[in-house]
Amino acid sequence: MKFSKPITDIIRERTSWRTYYPELLKEDVKGEIEKILKQDSLVSPFNSKTGNCRFEIVSVLEFDPNEQKKLGTYGMISGAQEFIVGASEKSEYYKVNFGYLMELIILKVTDLGLGTCWLGGTFNRTIFSKKINCKAEEVIPAITPIGTPAKRRSREKIIRRMIQAKKRKPWEEIFFNTNFQNPLSNENLNEYSTILEMVRLGPSAGNKQPWRIIKEENRNVFHFYVKYPEGKLAANYRPFVKLDMGIATCHFDLTAKEYGIKGGWHFTKPDIPLPENLDYIVTWKSE
Numbered sequence: 001m002k003f004s005k006p007i008t009d010i011i012r013e014r015t016s017w018r019t020y021y022p023e024l025l026k027e028d029v030k031g032e033i034e035k036i037l038k039q040d041s042l043v044s045p046f047n048s049k050t051g052n053c054r055f056e057i058v059s060v061l062e063f064d065p066n067e068q069k070k071l072g073t074y075g076m077i078s079g080a081q082e083f084i085v086g087a088s089e090k091s092e093y094y095k096v097n098f099g100y101l102m103e104l105i106i107l108k109v110t111d112l113g114l115g116t117c118w119l120g121g122t123f124n125r126t127i128f129s130k131k132i133n134c135k136a137e138e139v140i141p142a143i144t145p146i147g148t149p150a151k152r153r154s155r156e157k158i159i160r161r162m163i164q165a166k167k168r169k170p171w172e173e174i175f176f177n178t179n180f181q182n183p184l185s186n187e188n189l190n191e192y193s194t195i196l197e198m199v200r201l202g203p204s205a206g207n208k209q210p211w212r213i214i215k216e217e218n219r220n221v222f223h224f225y226v227k228y229p230e231g232k233l234a235a236n237y238r239p240f241v242k243l244d245m246g247i248a249t250c251h252f253d254l255t256a257k258e259y260g261i262k263g264g265w266h267f268t269k270p271d272i273p274l275p276e277n278l279d280y281i282v283t284w285k286s287e
């Protein structure tokens with residue numbers, strides 16, 4: 001996937017937009033996005049571990065007026081006329097794979113100057129599944145509106161304030177050295193400091209930031225773990241944490257590639273004691 005500027009700039013620019021000008025995408029822009037959705041470069045490190053995954057643009061006008069009222073996004077999203085909708089066959093890694101690929105698309109769409117907003121919960125799955133002819137074995141993990149961002153409505157500002165959408169957890173709460181007892185210092189990490197910072201800036205459902213990463217001592221080996229949400233609303237966010245992990249791996253992968261650092265993804269769980277509520281996902285090793 002090619003971008004017009006450094007991926008670090010695009011990751012910093014991306015933010016969730018819930019207020020759009022009520023206009024359709026220009027034909028040439030829509031054509032360009034359709035090409036991106038069909039590109040061979042729409043691949044993730046998890047492809048080999050998952051079934052098929054596909055993406056389509058769906059316009060609100062394609063729904064009959066009765067269905068339009070039931071898309072289920074309208075309290076949350078205003079004005080958007082088009083959505084990218086993805087469907088995936090279920091498998092062990094399908095959510096991580098979907099998270100990686102959808103974020104790749106979202107970053108590309110951000111590069112085109114359009115707004116997006118990951119929607120895992122606030123949309124009507126039944127209606128969107130029908131629209132893209134989901135097969136029995138397919139599910140829609142998430143969708144995103146795409147369009148020209150308009151000034152945020154007060155309702156959107158309230159949502160952002162409630163979930164503290166701009167904030168991210170401090171480095172020492174999410175990145176560790178050797179085991180979960182030792183916070184990782186970002187000194188002497190060179191490019192890896194920016195690579196991890198790009199993970200830290202990623203979007204996540206409810207801004208829960210469930211990614212935890214352990215770096216091995218003196219080796220450029222990074223183990224990715226998911227921390228399941230705790231507390232009152234934990235059950236609301238749990239279905240989305242593997243999507244968040246896909247986003248984290250996407251930011252890591254794209255930034256490492258931009259720095260020309262060679263490495264690969266591995267699926268062997270390391271022998272590191274796990275605190276409660278954490279699960280191993282994947283490892284990245286430099287070559």
Ligand SMILES: Cc1cc2nc3c(=O)[nH]c(=O)nc-3n(C[C@H](O)[C@H](O)[C@H](O)COP(=O)(O)O)c2cc1C
Pocket residue numbers: 014015016017076117118119120121122123142163164165166202203204205206207240243244247
């Ligand atoms: C997997 C996933 C699911 C999300 N689901 C929703 C949703 O259903 N409704 C919504 O308004 N925002 C949703 N969001 C957006 C997050 O609230 C947002 O990314 C987070 O607050 C950080 O804000 P930012 O994207 O502006 O950086 C979701 C984000 C992710 C990554």
